[in-house]
Amino acid sequence: METPALPHDLGINAAQAHQLIHQALTDGVTQLDTHEVQPILNAYGLHTLPTWIASDSAEAVHIAEQIGYPVAIKLRSPDIPHKSEVQGVMLYLRTAHEVQQAADAIIDRVKRAYPQARIHGLLVQGMANLAGAQELRIAVEQDPIFGPLILLGDGSVEWNKDSQAAVALPALNMTLARYLIMQALKSGKIRGRSALHPLDIAGLSRLLVQVFNLILDCPEVHRLDIHPLLASGSEFTLLDVTLHLTPFSGDPQELEEQVQLNNQEY
Secondary structure: OOOOOOOOOOOOHHHHHHHHHHHHHHHHOOOOOOHHHHEEEEHHOOOOOOEEOOOOHHHHHHHHHHOOOOOOEEOOOOOOOHHHHOEEEEEEEHHHHHHHHHHHHHHHHHHHHHHOOOOOOOEEEEOOOOOOOOOEEEEEEEEEEOOOEEEEEEEOOOHHHHHHEEEEEEOOOOOHHHHHHHHHHOOOOOOEEOOOOOOOOOHHHHHHHHHHHHHHHOOOOOEEEEEEEEEEOOEEEOEEEEEEEOOOOOHHHOOOOOOOOOOOOO
16 A cells, blocks of 8 residues: 655655645635745745846846846736747846847736736746756646646647646655656656756656655645746756635544554554
8 A cells, every 4th residue: 555655765844834825825816837836935945036126127137137138028917828929038138238129028018918907027037057958847727626636748848637637636655756757757748858958857756756745744735837848857846836715624634543553553
């Protein structure tokens, strides 16, 4: 019988995650973007690409000058979940002029296409090294019958979750996470290697277990989308993350029960 378990060398800080989630809900925030969710993910050993927030194009230029080129600029708006609708992501910006033009253009497109949409500034990131890397996608969604589902698929395409993602039910340990990955590979939903590196199945299994434990410990997490997850050899970097929260009443431990087996173990 398989039971969920963390790898022995993986530490978590559930108290930190609970505090951050509680504060967000207290403030009336139910959707967190990459910058906001960063400390919650860090509490479970999950690391995003360092991200800064700019209020306008001038501040975006200032940040880019500090972190170095090239950079990526991304729209922050809770009313536009799919940034591609307004070309809300601009990559490989190499000069201050390019950053200013791209930032102003994103904001202008939003104002014209969605005049009522709230704009919470722009995310500024250093460009990740995409050479030879594989883009994956991990999502957690709620099923009305089974509860949270973990989905794994290719991050380089807009997927149909019913046909392009492998699905698993929590709980995941390293063995079950590896089984999910193998199912995704065999069904062609992800590739076994990028142009330069084979997929690190053990490393991806570990990451899936980390995601599972976040969901298990924090029932307020209603939906999680890691898109894309950049896999390059043994390195995994979360480039864009969106986390949706809903208030949770009750103690998840109340749903736990002990079962005595034939060998008297519990």
